[in-house]
Amino acid sequence: MGRVVVNITASLDGYVAGPSPTLEEPLGKNGEWLHEWITVTDSWREQHGLEGGESNPDSEVVKESVASAGAYVMGRKMFSGGSGPWEDDPRSTGWWGDEPPFHVPVFVLTHHAREPMEMEGGTTFSFVTDGVESAVEHAQAAAGDRDVSIAGGAATVQQALAAGLVDELNLHVAPILLGAGTRLFGEDADPVRLEATRVLASPSATHLRFDVGS
């Protein structure tokens, strides 16, 4: 069975989303700065059917993450594109367009049961209403030998970490200050000492890998 890995980008001040998310800015004010290191890479562009882009340590990190993911787990806000009146709309087809960039099964954590949605290009959205543990189990069954990637947002990652479901945390630190927003590690978290098992860096991001299993 594959591992359960988290990939998430945080700002230098610890935010994984900016404040006041809207439909236009689902990651909150300036939240898109977080992912600039990704969207300029050739591997991200290839995943999205585009040509060109930069080839650097960041693009290797993206490539590796895409290649190893056999299924994804995400929160409903990440599926629907942020908080708002639309997020629980059962007619919503999500934020990701007709051909989402995942190309594998995606399990969406939600309180609202609905039928799976088969999209173009191999992505299927399935909706899981009985918690993160169940979502990860479904994803592991779907992923086979490949990894389950917990894609975000912060609440989903926090739940998976707290439930002890995560084998590996890949924290990408972007050299930005968002000043406010959603923190990955919350307030008044328990102190933890981690040991990085891999560190890769470019001027655009620092990629820290931690083994958090057992």
Added chain:
Amino acid sequence: MGRVVVNITASLDGYVAGPSPTLEEPLGKNGEWLHEWITVTDSWREQHGLEGGESNPDSEVVKESVASAGAYVMGRKMFSGGSGPWEDDPRSTGWWGDEPPFHVPVFVLTHHAREPMEMEGGTTFSFVTDGVESAVEHAQAAAGDRDVSIAGGAATVQQALAAGLVDELNLHVAPILLGAGTRLFGEDADPVRLEATRVLASPSATHLRFDVGS
């Protein structure tokens, strides 16, 4: 004239000190975890008159920082060893012992005027009561062609950054979560996009350098 540089270590969740500082734990609960990457290096041990220690990217970073500093600026809590009833005691000789590890002039920001203290090994503590700008000016005069190093804590660094006095920010990110404490960048800070001009990393710390001078 030398540059004004900041060297400070933050946890992955953005804290530069843990909660509830005491005389025994001036950096707060678990705050000493922040500096483990420093204290194991051969260059830190040499600065403190000790032998042995590790030679790695971290030790190069420490060595470079020590060699380039012609004077330091620090807050009074860093001088006295944390918050508490003793911190404004004019008889206090500080936290650093008879032979502090600086070996150059140190300018301490305080509200309480007192005479300079000449310590063993070349460190002189001078007390500046008219603000961070004045402290940096005094330090620049003392440092000559070498750099002024703003050593902390968070409040002093924040004041220096806000006053536009800093040329270079060296942020050392330790792979720990403190969960609570003092944040370097505070709450509701302005969003800022930075460009790292140098990134060095080891499993114990990631060293990010930013040019912040206009």
